[in-house]
Amino acid sequence: MPITLEADLSGARIDVFLAGKLPALSRSGVQRLLERGLVTYKGAPVRKNHKVEPGEVFEVSLPAPVPTETAAQEIPLDVVYEDGDVIAVNKPRGMVVHPAPGHLDGTLVNALLHHCGDSLSGIGGALRPGIVHRIDKDTSGLVIAAKNDAAHLSLSAQLKNRSLSRVYEAVVIGAVKDDAGTVDAPIGRHPTDRKRQTVTAKGRSAVTHYEVIARYSGYTHVRCRLETGRTHQIRVHMAHIGHPVLGDLVYGRKKPEKGLAGQCLHARELKFIHPGTGEQIALQTALPAYFTEVLRKLGNTI
Structure with missing residues (x-):
């Protein structure tokens, strides 16, 4: 069904x-729609160089979902919330969100395809059906997926206008000086290491708010609220202020600590406006066992 704008x-x-x-689509994705004649004005295809004027009404026809070659796999899911429009799961640490080179199966998408069948939006393409946002392989916690294109567009718009709220908890190295603060520093790809992100004036705006939950000898338990959603944002920002996430071998110390096989970072809270009902949905998960075990090893607070 076409979308009228x-x-x-x-x-x-x-x-x-x-x-x-249409924040679920990149500019190049929109250009492909234009090239295929899927954007019309008064019934005629719109040229790519058209300059819009107030009051013009465009019809945008999203293509049918591309049949995915990704296999459905029966992988246990910790479903926190589910209805006909969305599904939110508590992703375990170590699980990749969607297939990519080196991780072609065993991903969250493989599990969702088995759990949801054909009920996943197609906007993300063949390798990312339903996926609205991602968290890193070695980050645990809440991830939301869309079951239809309308829900996907709504959730993507909420990500863009920052009404979809995401709160993480982390253990970081060192004693964070202030009880609360904000890191406002643009993030972009590292100039020499394409797998890393870095704070750079050429990067995209990135804002992380943090507050201290508890202090330990040499470490701090913090809560981080994302205002933006850049790749590796919390990991990059906390390292930028001198407090890398415990267990982060990319942006922090190069040797594992406290028995961790990945960073001590958990996506604990998620709030969004339901695409169908307009109701605000607030979800929260308990800290996973690996996280509470780290806190136990750190001992008494100071």
């Missing part, structure tokens, strides 16, 4: 306008 600005290129209105 009315222009509310003047002079912008059609691809820029649509990318702003």
Whole structure:
């Protein structure tokens, strides 16, 4: 079913306008829709160089989902919330969210395909059906997926306008000086290591709010609220202020500590506006066993 969008600005290129209105699609994705004639104005395909004017009404036809070659696998899921539009799961540490080179199966997507069948949105493409946002392989916690395109578009818009709230807990190295603070530092790809992110003036805006939960000798238990959602954001920002996440071998110390096989970082809370009902949904998970074991090993608070 086509999506109807009315222009509310003047002079912008059609691809820029649509990318702003359809945050689930990149600008290149919008350009592909234009090339295929899937964006029309008064029944005629819109040219890529069209400049929008207020009041123009465009019809956007999203293509049918591409049949996925990703295999459905019967992998246990810790489902925290599910209905006909969305599903939220508590991802274990060590599970990759979607297939990628080196991780072609055993992912959250493989598990979701088995659990949900054909009820996953197709906007993310063949390798990422339903996936609205990701968390790292070695980060545990809440991930939400969409079961249809309308839900996907709604949740993606909430990510963009920051009404979808994500709160993490982490153990970081060192004594964080202030009880609360904000890291406002742009993040982009590292200039020499393509697998790393870094704080750079050429990066995209990134804001992380943190507060101290408890202090231990040489470590601090913190809560982090994301205002933006850049790759590795909490890990990069905490390392940037001199307090890398415990167990993070990429941005922190290069040897494992406290028996960890990955960073001590858990996506604990998730709030969003339900795409169908408009109700605010607030979800929370308990800290996983690996996290509580780290706190036990750290001993008494100070």
